[in-house]
Amino acid sequence: MTVLPPHLEVLLKDISTPAYVVDMAVLKKNMATAAHIRKESGCRILLATKAFALPVVFSLMREFLDGTTASGVHEARLGRETFGKEVHVYAPAYTRNSIHELLTISDHIYFNSADQLRRFLPEVKAYGRDKLVGIRINPGYSNATLGGHLYDPCSPRSRFGVLRRDLDDLPWDGIDILHAHALCESLHHGSVGLIEHMAREFAPYLRRVGAVNFGGGHFFSKAGYDIEALIRAIRDFRAAFNVEVILEPGSGCVVDAGYLVATVVDVIHNETDIAILDASASCHMPDVLEVPYTPPLYGAAAPGENPFTFILAGNTCMAGDIIGEYSFPKPLKPGDSLVFGDMLQYSFVKNNTFNGTPLPDIALLHEDGRYEVVRRFGYDDFKARLC
Template sequence: MPLATPYYLVDETALDRNLAKVDRLRALSGAKCVMALKAFATWSTFAQIAPHMDGSTSSSLNEVRLGREKFGGETHAYSVAWSDGEIDEAISYADKIIFNSLNQLDRFGDKAKHLPIGIRVNPGVSHSHFDIADPARPFSRLGEWDLARVEQAMDRVSGFMIHCNCENDSFESFAALLDAFEARLGSFFERIDWISFGGGIHFTGENYALDALAARLRAFAEKFSLQVYLEPGDAIVTNTTTLEVSVLDIVENEKAVAIVDSAVEAHMLDLLVYRESASLAPDSGPHHYVIAGKSCLAGDVFGEFDFPAPLAVGDRISLLNAGGYTMVKKNWFNGVAMPAIAIRRKNGAIDLVKSFDYADYVASLS
């Protein structure tokens, strides 16, 4: 019997395709890859993903603990700002800790001096199509940009994190950024042991110049005699996950609007944040519909799509690319039913691995 919608469906075979590219990049470049849990933290998939990675990286205490307990390998701890109440616990889970600012290094560095310590450096340039995701935007709080302040950290750190890519699917763009990093920061690179270039490099995308990326990373590492890290997250799960929904009603108001048993703000929040449309395939045919959610938000719209046949109540729709920055952001807005989580195994079987009910909704509040 088919699972009741809504649910997220992760496909193991699609994951394998991306992980094969991770394997190739690691082998050719010598770079290490740590999973960015901020993008995807569905730990039921970690047994498949972790053997192809070198560990995980975090943006919070909860993520660093999850990485330590569920992922394994190296556990990198980063946060925009650690608090007094969480720093000791974060250090206890970490193999490396990265401070966002000299202030944080000054405050907590002694506590972590038994670990490799890094600092985030903001090179002042980035690749991002969206101001909201641009770490080099004016007045950015993400990393130290003043080289005099970076110099003050150098006797206490062994590595840097430079994270300034967002959905960068162009090798040429990344290579140009790396050239800019070398021009501005090369004298610092000669004095560190490791560097993380963060995530946002979509090297698992179709037709990405993966071998060229690997060669560039290897040349950089050899030039400065350091270990390169990447922090893929969304790249690991791109085109692996769908949000399965059902049509509840169809209303007409100059356009046909199909209302489904999900909500954009609750289940695919990034679409609203970045003002983008969902995608589905094949998105072709003579019947045009607005696909909208069931919340009270007027703009709860997944997008407009074409179908080969008229939609009817009960029809199922698969919304594509619902893995990265989607499942980690799901919420209980309007009390709309939370999508379950299912995995399509390599043999085609679909296993329900997590479902949510009223008790979960109540427990999220007080």
Template sequence: MPETPAFVYDQTAIDRTLSTFEEAAAGSGPRLLYSVKSFPFLPLLRRIAPRVDGLSASSLFEARLCAEALAGRGGLHITTPGFRPGEIDEIGRLCDFVSFNSLEQFDRWSARMEGTASVGLRVNPQLSFAPDPRYDPCRPHSKLGVPLDRLVPAEVGRLERLEGIHFHTVFDCASFEPLAEILAKLENKLGERLKRLRWLNLGGGYRLEGDLGRLAGFSTRLQRDYGLEVYFEPGKAVIGSAGYLVASVIDVFNSGGKTVAVLDSSINHHPEVFEYQRSPRLAEVCEEGRETAILAGGTCLAGDLFGEYALPTRPRIGDRLVFEDVGAYTLVKANRFNGHNLPSIYRWDGEALHLEQSYGYEDYRRQWGGEPAAQ
């Protein structure tokens, strides 16, 4: 068993997911990119890189890490709302595909990409599918992408360097129906002008357990009708269900008639618990459990609570508890609030756990020591 708190990712589950996509994409299916923002762990990126057509980044640091993992194999794609003047030249050297977020950035920077990267534009199809506007890329006054309505013929005509279009509109979506609606609107709006482009990036946010045959069908038609290279960039779909957060119970007491179990982990190790105000799935939960307990994180934040769970027995000090389906957006958002250490990272290979990274006081001190980084 790992020392806790621990983040465990199941390499065998990731391999199965990638194999499923490879089978569905065989032939004329879309080219697969792994969106690294969900879990940018270099040992994992190096293992994924040979199985995909490239990696997708959202910042210069992610792009540097991707380039190291790819080592010249596969394409490196990037889009972000915030291209910075001091970084744009390095991004152009590192990345093979650069999608600008606005027409203004396209005008300002696209010429700098000439001879290095294929230039694209992130487009906002102006179709909302996410019920929560905090996570809706197509919300009113969105910062993410050029509204499709702005791509009138006069605008398209001046984008001489434009080679591709990128869009991303959903989050954790089980159906490809939104993608069908988006493509229909895109084709209706741009029509034959799509033939002037080289590639189309369909974004991510879809679960790979959906109808992958339908996804492959979209790709086949876009290649046939417009001659486009088609890309698809899942992140959570690759790593989400393959990740676990393991914690130990360090205290148990009664509070107002309810059992509270304090863990050596915290929602600061899985910030989306607080962000989404939802409880992560617990492996030990028992619907017919005789005991219920509030599982609380170990920081001084009153709302540091994973939730209330039905359990087979009352928790005891030293018990291990496992939160499931937390592979994406956990460690990449995690923090050391109250000076609590980050979880160690373990890899499960189907037979044994392997410690891949751990943290200590020196990492904490380096962050807050007030000393300039060595040049």
């Protein structure tokens, strides 16, 4: 059972729930790790805003990172307006309109297919010499630790990246960056494995570009990740191919740096004890259902380990809106507060208001213990997306 650390006790008292809470001390620690990797390996690190986009903490993050990478026009614009520094963008496919907009916003544009590259390369190059062009390849390297094929960009029949057999046909003169995103929540074995795999299998192509982007999925702030192994692998790779190296993690930047705090609204019994919360898997923790995974919960353990086992469920109509089954030393009752751990990546960037469910507050837990709500949502946010 993971015991609630003393500095989180404030989350059990008098805060409005549900709430996503960023632990600023942990975020700073993660950012210091990123800065160490950049300094010692000479790579550049971008924040993938698809995983975590919270402008209020970008002022802190931009001190430690080189910029952001976006999944399309809106994220690129957010990165440009609120983070600054470099803006990269990759999408599986662009329309002509999106390319035109991206040319005015982003520094570097990555293409997913030979067709898209050929179609838009002349416009990108004509726009300005400082716009760099990347091509995503499918490196044929699988190491994603989550969700099987769902989170493996190199799974069979994947739509991501140019296949090895088609690489010779690319217009290499126009390509500046090779992009190989293949990981998901991978420890150093995955990061180092991908880097070494690329060196072994793609050397002739690596010599044709100025930079290699090893994508996201590097879980560098997770306990057990050997940072020094990553640093060595990047250094060796840079020396062997005389290229710049870019990483674009999302989860690795914010892992274990935040919580979702919820309150028990009702307790019912149907074969087992069930607690209905003001937080919902469907609306507020979508990866719980998609991956699927069961988030850590402070003060609780796996079913049966403590005397009182409960299913924790959301307050929506969906029968499958279940966060998970946990056991507790004491029975849950309405009004009890629950603190789920590791709830920053792919949480509030993906949430929704199904059933008109209110969105959680977004709050910061400052290093001095101060709890600050930076955004509260209401009926107007629900309505604005409908009409």
